Amino acid sequence: GHVFNNYFGKIKTRIFILIERALAMISDQVITISPEQYRDITATYRIASPGKVSMIRLGLDLEPLRNLPHSDVLRRSLDLPEGSILMGFIGRLVPIKNLGMALHVLERLLLENQAYHLCIAGDGPEKAQWQQYSEEKGLTEHVHFLGWVERIAYILSGIDILILTSRNEGTPIAVIEAMASRVPVIATAVGGVPDLIQNERTGFTVPSDDVEAMVRYITRVTQAPESLGDLKKAAEEEIYAKYEYHHLVREIDQLYSRLYFNKTRHLQQNALPH
Template sequence: MSDPARPIKIVRIIARLNVGGPAMHVTLLTRYLGPPEFESHLVAGRVPDNEGDMAYYAERHGVEPAYLETMSREISPRSDLRTLVELYRLLRRIRPDIVHTHTAKAGLVGRVAAWMARVPVIVHTFHGHVLRGYFSPRKEQLFRKLERGVARVSSVLLAVSEQVRQDLIELAVAPPDKIRVMELGLELQRFADAPRAGMLRAELGLGHEVPLFGFCGRLTAIKNPDLLLRAFALARAECPALHLAILGDGEERGPMEQQVAELGLGGYVHFLGFRSDLPPLVADLDALVLTSDNEGTPVAVIEAAAAGVPAICTAVGGVPDIVADGETGWLAPAGDAQAVAAACTAAARAPDERRRRGQAAQAAVLARFSEHRLARDMAALYHELLDR
């Protein structure tokens, strides 16, 4: 049971603060679950040079992570063991009431360390998962066994969407009553308030009449950038004025730039890299396009919706929980370039329909995914678990 005479100590652990929803999620929780009720600590590994680093986001919110140099995304028995020892020592020093882990590597090592340190409450959030479709069958089986093992020492498992929860149940990670849905909370008001002032179009030299679609996020294989570009090329054959802005970076950028040249899309696809000034840029888009093979809860889609920008997405993972086809955006089957292109063409040709779906999308996400709702829900959960 929690002691009202002192704050509840929480140690939150994440593998790295790279660009994406998990980094924002842990930063906001650390910021909003603070004194006098809570004492929050954030522990993270370093972001590699080839990924976008969101340390600036933590700094902007007054959050100072403790960095573990040994913790990384890649599997390395030696460094993982060192990370386990360092985390154990850290937890024994802080003596938290709750350890809350995020992302796969931190979830595994962090929960083992918390169990060794006899932390009373251990929570893990699945922002998605890598238990199907990422690795070879042999590796997947190994990772599933590891997840089932650490699930046994977890007080509760959180999934960011009902689809992720159903996946975890289907994969027998834990009993259904141990897995709950806790949706993301994001700073959406700054997207809702962002003016459509033509900032991105001015940067690209495009007029307001030019249809401009965008992608926002990490350029990784799971996002299927090949499908994005093939679908865009097909859509441009129907709508030659269409442009695509790529707001993000990653290991797939080089292959994408080569594919743009091969498809004759030079001058119509614009690579802008990672940007910290996203709200006015996203607000300048006519639609967001996401062609992933898998998703947990797509942050870029939620942020675009908050700005009144509808999305064209493949119907994978938690995407259908966010995008209602025909109401707040367009959905297409996974891997279907023709279907994605048809949705892009339809959206490009119907500005009034884009606006209608964008307004509906905005109304749907603002309260549901606010950072204040997340903080309230998580605080209530922590108290519930401590009072058991």
Template sequence: MPVTVNPRTVLRIIDRLNIGGPAIHVTLLNQYLDQARFNEHAWKSILVYGQEEKNEGNMLALLRQSQQTVYLPALGRELHPLKDLVSFWRVFRLIRQQKPAIVHTHKSKAGVIGRLTAWICRVPVRVHTYHGHVLHGYFGPWKSRIFIWIERGMARLSTALIAVSPKVKADLLKYRIAPENKIKVLYLGLELARFSAQPRRQGTLRKELRISAEQTVVGIVARLVPIKGLEIFLEAARRIAAADPTVEFVVIGDGELRQGLEKRADELGLKTRIHFLGFRNDLEYLYPDIDVLMLTSFNEGSPVSLIEGLAAGCAVVSTHVGGVPDVIRDGESGWLIAANPDDTPEAIGRRAAEKVLSLLTDPAERRRLGENGQKDVLNRFDIHRLVQDIDRLYCDTLLKVL
């Protein structure tokens, strides 16, 4: 076990770089903390990542050649005793080789393997970021309870915990994961200038899909997985299409539910009105043509698609879940709709459709919400602000333990 450490070395561990907010957050943070990117306080930041699941897609294109990365094929989402043991051993060896002063983990699986290994190796600072959590909404009651017990144990091995929104912190406190003074709220940091720089209705998406300037477009950007509630989006689309025959719908993203969702869209009579575009790397050119951006999740940490859409000036309608209210000011920068646990997708879809239809007939209100939302997110979710916050956290925590 290392007796001495390299005080400016960070080992950052995430189970996989599948498409989604955590992968964007982690790759950008690693890049900007790197010596070449953040000269005032130079860090040697090493990113360790595993293998994404089939049909999840990955965000490896975000990795810059200058970034220091380590790929561990055995590290992934699902529990697998042999692969997990291999991952543990590989991380153990990395810590022995690099002697980091800080191990910073992201997402559940990496959080367990990384923090446990770092504790065994006596790494001085062990930080974990909660981009959301699986403490409710993902599994049944018994499996959720097991995850709660695990997270409580891992929190005891942690020097500091980061929540990406006040709501995530509130949930961690509710489930007694850690004491309040151990959890710090640090909002996501993203490269938003590329979204805000594009003019509204610039035409790229409309030209691709042959949608006229007179038509309106309702869209969603999400992984096509159960927690994202795409059945709510389809129900809302059915109602909106019945009320306004000119509206077109776009679904940007992919995942395990895509085939079933396409079939359901056909059954609802939306085949010629809805476009499934899969994963896209040119979102900054697509958001401007979306008149109303929706989010229909059952749970969220800090929704990147909403932040990006707001940065692009979209009017947004979202379910009132998780950390969404920490991003959207209801009635000021977007509209929130109730999504209670006992509500059916049809009931939530009906509420969503009513909000969307009111915006489609009111361009001035769409513009007001879009302008307000853009100002909000550009101030709060900038990557440079995040880097300064993380640097301050690292320095303050190291001063206490070294």
């Protein structure tokens, strides 16, 4: 992703944009990792001209997540009651990730159904703040701070839904891995998220900070999980078709070959005659 939106103040952001433009001028090629980022770099912030920018998606080793079985290990470690609905939040605990929205969503859900729980995999400067908030709001039995978790499969195999509440994102890896694992995703439609999720076909998206919209989708998903078969399959197929690492390797190889050919031809054309 980039840091031109919602990460820093206006002055610092402007400085970063000027630096990026200067670096682009001395670069042979600029690589972006999503269609949204390509649009930002070429049009919104005019970092470089379209001819100097390539879009190559992230490439991940997704094989360990293929056909990931559901496991109750995470639920047992949290001592969840039978019939609990476990939502997952994966990310740094910093303002841009907007954990507060996730907690507000949980509060709303608990007004109707006490079965909901939220596990938070991640750490950061806001952890103490949101732990205190959870205590003040009486949420401690339903909110589980796990800290950093090395094995993403440990989380994905145990949750019913992944929620993402960020105010901005590049290409969120947690969403890619959840979709590859056939875990339903409900996310704010920010940054590169709409490039990953086709709403109601491969997952669900809501406007930034729209607690009620996220509550509606979570309720819908948890009340009729058997209706999600086609959505999970479509999400899985989409991710494996675009984000496995061998696609990245092939496209990077093709880009370097093209740049090398163009550079060599340019040098030959401009070489002085003997």
